[in-house]
Amino acid sequence: MSRLRSLSLALVAGASAITLAACGGDGEGADSDITVLHRGNGAEPLSLDPHKASGTWENNIIGDMFIGLFTENAAGEPIPGMAESYSVSEDGLTWTFTLREAQWSDGEPVDAYDFEFALRRILTPDTLANYASLLYPIRNARGVNSGDLAPEELGVTAVDASTLQIELEFPAPYLPGLLTHYTTFPVPQHVVEVHGDAWVQPQNIETNGPYKLVQWRANDFVHVERNELFFDNQNVCVDEVFYYPTVDNPAAERRVRNGELDLNTDFAGQNMGFLQEQIPDYVRVNPYLGIVYFSFNTTVEPFDDPVVRNALGMAIDREFIAEDILRAGQIPAHSFVPPGVTGYPSTARISWFDTPVEERREMARQMLEEAGYGPDNPLEVEYSFRSTGDNPRVAPVVQQDWELIADWVDVEIGQVETQIHYSNLRSGDYQLGDGGWIGDYNDAYNFLFLAETGSIPMNYSRWSNEEYDDLVAQANLTLDAEARGELLAQAEQMMLDEMPYIPIVYYVNKALVNPSVTGWEDNIVHIHRTRFLCFAEETQEASLGAAASAG
Numbered sequence: 001m002s003r004l005r006s007l008s009l010a011l012v013a014g015a016s017a018i019t020l021a022a023c024g025g026d027g028e029g030a031d032s033d034i035t036v037l038h039r040g041n042g043a044e045p046l047s048l049d050p051h052k053a054s055g056t057w058e059n060n061i062i063g064d065m066f067i068g069l070f071t072e073n074a075a076g077e078p079i080p081g082m083a084e085s086y087s088v089s090e091d092g093l094t095w096t097f098t099l100r101e102a103q104w105s106d107g108e109p110v111d112a113y114d115f116e117f118a119l120r121r122i123l124t125p126d127t128l129a130n131y132a133s134l135l136y137p138i139r140n141a142r143g144v145n146s147g148d149l150a151p152e153e154l155g156v157t158a159v160d161a162s163t164l165q166i167e168l169e170f171p172a173p174y175l176p177g178l179l180t181h182y183t184t185f186p187v188p189q190h191v192v193e194v195h196g197d198a199w200v201q202p203q204n205i206e207t208n209g210p211y212k213l214v215q216w217r218a219n220d221f222v223h224v225e226r227n228e229l230f231f232d233n234q235n236v237c238v239d240e241v242f243y244y245p246t247v248d249n250p251a252a253e254r255r256v257r258n259g260e261l262d263l264n265t266d267f268a269g270q271n272m273g274f275l276q277e278q279i280p281d282y283v284r285v286n287p288y289l290g291i292v293y294f295s296f297n298t299t300v301e302p303f304d305d306p307v308v309r310n311a312l313g314m315a316i317d318r319e320f321i322a323e324d325i326l327r328a329g330q331i332p333a334h335s336f337v338p339p340g341v342t343g344y345p346s347t348a349r350i351s352w353f354d355t356p357v358e359e360r361r362e363m364a365r366q367m368l369e370e371a372g373y374g375p376d377n378p379l380e381v382e383y384s385f386r387s388t389g390d391n392p393r394v395a396p397v398v399q400q401d402w403e404l405i406a407d408w409v410d411v412e413i414g415q416v417e418t419q420i421h422y423s424n425l426r427s428g429d430y431q432l433g434d435g436g437w438i439g440d441y442n443d444a445y446n447f448l449f450l451a452e453t454g455s456i457p458m459n460y461s462r463w464s465n466e467e468y469d470d471l472v473a474q475a476n477l478t479l480d481a482e483a484r485g486e487l488l489a490q491a492e493q494m495m496l497d498e499m500p501y502i503p504i505v506y507y508v509n510k511a512l513v514n515p516s517v518t519g520w521e522d523n524i525v526h527i528h529r530t531r532f533l534c535f536a537e538e539t540q541e542a543s544l545g546a547a548a549s550a551g
Contacts, residue, residue: 034239037517037530040246040255040264043388043418044219049200050182051122054130054422056438056526060265061222061243062182064530065207067230069097069115069164070179074532076523078176078441082110082186082208092171092479093139097164102231104188104206112158114186120144120151121192122183130426131183133455134440137175137476139167142454170476177441210236210531219245237519237534247388247418256282256512263513265526269328269390272510281515285329286522288507289439291338291447292330294383294398295460297431298500302379307371309499311364312381312432313350315401317357322505325393333503337447337492340524344444345485348492350503364405378408382431386418391434394504426457435460436507439525444488448472451495463500 042057050062063072071081080086084100102110122129123144135141139155155167168175178184188206192199199205202213210233211224222243226236244261246252249268255261257279267275267283275283296303303309318332331339334353339346352360373379381402385395392415399411416424424430439446449455452472453464468491475487495501509526519532 035237035535036240036242037238037533038260038262039241039243039530040252040261040266040512041222041243042246042265044245044247045216045222046419047200048213048216048222049197050185050187051118051127051129053182055419057245057265059182059527061224062185063209063527064211064224064241065205065209065213065227066182066185066187067102067209068179068181068185069099070176072180072525072527072529074519074521074529076521076525076527078180081180082115083179092173093168095166095168095175096159097166099162099164100231101162102208103229104191104208105212105227105229106188106191106206107229108188108190108206109161110186110188110208111161112164113161114189115164116156116158117189117192118185118187119156120154121187123154124151129183130457133449133458134178134181134183134446136449136454137168137170137172137178139169141169170473171479172476173481174441174443174445177443178446181440210529211241214240221245232531236531238530241530249389253512256514259514261512262517263511263520265509265511265528266389267510267512269326269330269510270393272328275512279512282512284509284511284513284520284522286509286526287340287524288509288526289338289341289442289524290437290507290509291333291336292434292436292504292507293333293336294432294434294502294504295425295430296463296500296502297428297433298461298463299428300431302371302373303431305371306498307367308379309502310352311367311371311405312402313499313502314352314355314360314364315357315405316398316502316504317401318504319357321394321397325397326390326505328510329508330505333506335492336451336495336501336503337444337488338439338506341439341444341447342442343481343485345489347489348496350496361401361405368405368409373408374406375408378410381409381411382414383411383433384414384416384421384424384430385434386421387415388418394434425460428457428460428462433460434504438507442524444485444492445472445476448488448491448495451491451500461500463495463498465494465498468494 041060045058047053067081069083070078073079082099083097086097088095104110121127123132123141125147132145140149140153143149144151144154157165159165191206195204202215205213207227210227210230212227214225215223225240246264252264253267256264296309298304322330322332334349385391395413399413402411403409425433450459451463453469456462471487471491475484478484513520516536518534518536520528
């Protein structure tokens with residue numbers, strides 16, 4: 001296969017800075033016989049440590065560098081990764097994994113002790129892992145994370161170098177999906193113990209996946225190159241990857257059209273028609289296991305009152321947001337768990353969802369008046385939103401929606417850089433804020449755990465309801481799949497009635513992918529690992545020919 005992708009990009013787009021970076025900086029002595037992929041990746045990573053990350057844009061990079069017990073295939077489905085085989089006890093509480101032979105990028109073996117070390121590390125309170133609560137199905141994980149139990153009490157045991165045992169608090173049939181998540185990835189104990197948190201810096205890091213970090217230039221790019229010791233290296237096509245933060249969707253779209261980016265993992269919905277005209281073979285839209293929602297900080301007035309929360313939820317015109325603002329097939333959300341989740345009845349529903357929005361706003365006004373608000377006591381709202389994607393376009397729409405309730409509703413909106421915004425949500429330093437949740441695995445609990453009291457800080461709302469917690473806990477102990485789903489649906493209905501979160505729309509995933517990129521499969525989780533991607537030889541040659549003619 002011809003391997004001149006970087007040269008092709010330079011000729012087509014004149015993107016000399018990008019190409020020089022791809023070829024080694026100054027271009028001297030560069031090896032043109034390499035395949036380089038340029039990925040637009042949304043936001044700037046906050047961390048590339050699997051125990052410190054919390055965003056899908058970080059997952060795109062981390063999942064190219066590390067492999068867990070399970071991994072994803074090209075269709076985004078869980079398949080064995082580091083696990084060569086596994087068995088499950090009859091009660092569903094004990095999973096035993098036999099690991100494949102594999103090496104870290106420095107040649108040291110990847111063994112069960114690395115997994116044991118990693119899972120203890122992420123749950124140790126001093127690690128300050130934002131995503132640790134995702135692992136609470138593991139026995140004693142909550143107690144370890146709270147500091148009440150020693151890390152050694154965690155239900156994860158390296159039986160020997162090639163055998164790992166995981167004990168659960170309750171049966172979790174979705175565990176293979178959970179084990180594809182970066183929170184469960186191994187980390188190299190022999191490196192972390194020497195370098196501490198600096199282990200993930202390019203000069204220190206060792207990985208067990210197809211790629212290894214070479215350079216991270218903040219707000220510019222992250223550069224990885226092939227890890228020759230990856231156990232499936234012979235089936236990896238792309239030699240180097242550059243991930244670029246692409247907060248500005250229109251600018252990223254231009255870079256794709258100009259040939260500077262091979263793909264971008266999003267585009268502005270309002271531009272879809274134009275893009276379908278200009279580059280129809282690039283546009284990819286697919287259902288997504290995720291939801292856009294707004295969080296109330298229920299610990300502060302007036303959002304400690306479910307009446308106020310419901311009133312504001314009622315006033316939002318979701319149909320207008322989906323059809324006139326986002327315009328990429330998003331569906332107005334009537335629940336918190338998206339439709340189509342495996343084994344879930346999806347019976348929970350916002351009670352007032354089907355009432356016309358004009359009537360809902362009148363209902364909202366009456367409810368707020370009964371709660372004591374009016375001209376002499378105006379309702380003041382501070383709404384913060386992410387700086388990425390379509391969020392800045394949605395914000396003034398919901399501001400107007402809320403102010404249409406009555407002239408004594410005053411809404412102040414503020415744009416915040418995405419990572420800082422999510423940090424504010426986790427710390428409770430906000431009143432009302434937007435957000436999005438993408439399922440880490442295909443199960444309703446991955447959405448409903450966000451409202452459990454014990455899930456703070458991932459429970460951004462800080463809503464706490466003992467009956468809700470009990471229902472979810474009971475569901476998690478129920479082996480019968482149908483009965484479990486019904487209990488979870490009861491819990492979801494309770495949450496929707498209390499409205500700590502306002503469901504807005506169900507996501508679709510959007511991407512622009514150069515048709516020369518092969519191996520991309522649209523999927524519900526929008527995960528596309530680089531190890532499955534390559535370039536079509538004939539497309540590269542055509543691109544080079546067109547560039548030569550243009551020159």
